[in-house]
Amino acid sequence: MSRGLTIGEFAQLTHLSVRTLRRYHESGLIEPASIDPVSGYRYYTSDQIPTAQVIHRLRQLDVPLSDVAKILATEDTEERADLVGGHLRRLEAQLDRTRAAVTSLHQLLRPDKDLLPVELRSAPPRTVAAVKGFVDHGEVLSWYAEAMAELDAAVTGLQSLGPPGGRYANELFTGGRGAVLVYRPVADPPIRGRVTPVNLPAAELAVAVHFGPHDDIDVTYGRLGTWVVEHALAVDGPVHETYLVGPRDDPDPRAWRTEIGWPVFRLAAG
CATH class of the missing domain: 1.10.1660.10 (Multidrug-efflux Transporter Regulator; Chain: A; Domain 2)
Known part of the structure; x- marks a missing residue:
């Protein structure tokens, strides 16, 4: 044998x-x-x-x-699938991070860097439906998703007065933890759970639009910051983001449009 x-x-x-x-x-x-x-x-x-x-x-x-x-x-096929699926999800997340880094590098290393269109704009005061929090930088995306879902549920049926947006304190970037606020402009903002009416003060902003997914939004932030240094005076205040087109509007990330507003004090012409 x-x-x-x-x-x-x-x-x-x-x-x-x-x-x-x-x-x-x-x-x-x-x-x-x-x-x-x-x-x-x-x-x-x-x-x-x-x-x-x-x-x-x-x-x-x-x-x-x-x-x-x-x-x-394990002989349980569902348990085995869960074990394999969990690892595949971790790999996909790692792949997403790698793709984001590659996209940013392509933008940063592009020798013929395009000029970033920037507009100076006065944002009027207004009252919005908002969720506020104090968040670690690494948890912003998950916090944002939960907060926006809660906002969507709270303002269902109310008249929309514009696209959703967010306010991000400087400490979130400089210290890794800071105040975060996301909002939806609606008529008669309700009080429901974490959702409350919030008064947004008027602000002078240098505004630029980031096109596409947020993988390389830091590049747009950097270019806008460079413009502010050269053309205006940055002031202390949260960075403004307005989600002109986002995942709720179009599932294709290439269609997304995010407006970034940098608080400034306008310098005299010339």
């Missing part, structure tokens, strides 16, 4: 190195079907090839060995 496939033969069939197979054996991921008690040679069966290939694919996706062991150990 055949003793099975030698470790070298099994390595050739699975495209896993002998060294890798030994490490997987030591980790308990895939053990030889038998081990010769005299020579210590490891032997595998053809039935183990699919398992080895699954391990190989999971490791290609950088799934940790401990998670690979959990995936192989």
Whole structure:
């Protein structure tokens, strides 16, 4: 009777190195079907090839060995799908961060940098429906999504007076934590949960529009800041963002338009 496939033969069939197979054996991921008690040679069966290939694919996706062991150990297909799905979501988030960094680098390294159209504008005072918070910089996106969902529910059926927007304190960027406010301009702003009427004061702003997703919005911030240094006097106050076109308006990020308003004091002409 055949003793099975030698470790070298099994390595050739699975495209896993002998060294890798030994490490997987030591980790308990895939053990030889038998081990010769005299020579210590490891032997595998053809039935183990699919398992080895699954391990190989999971490791290609950088799934940790401990998670690979959990995936192989469970016989519940839903639990197994949840384990794999969780790792895939982490990979997708990492890929999104990589794409964002690449997009920003392309913008920053572009030698023929386009001039950024900037407009000086007076924003009048107004009362809006808003949600306020004090947030860590890394939690802004999740906080924003929850706050806007709460706002949407609170103002359903009320007359809209313009696109939604946000106010972001300087400390959020300089210290990593600061005051954040998101709002929707509506007639008769309600009081509901965290949603309350908020009076936005008048402000003088240097305004520019960022086109597309927010992956490289920091580049637009930088260019607008450069313009302010050269043409106006920056003043202390929160950065204004107005979401002219966003995910609620168009699912295609290429269509998004975000207006950035930098508080300024106008300098004399010339």
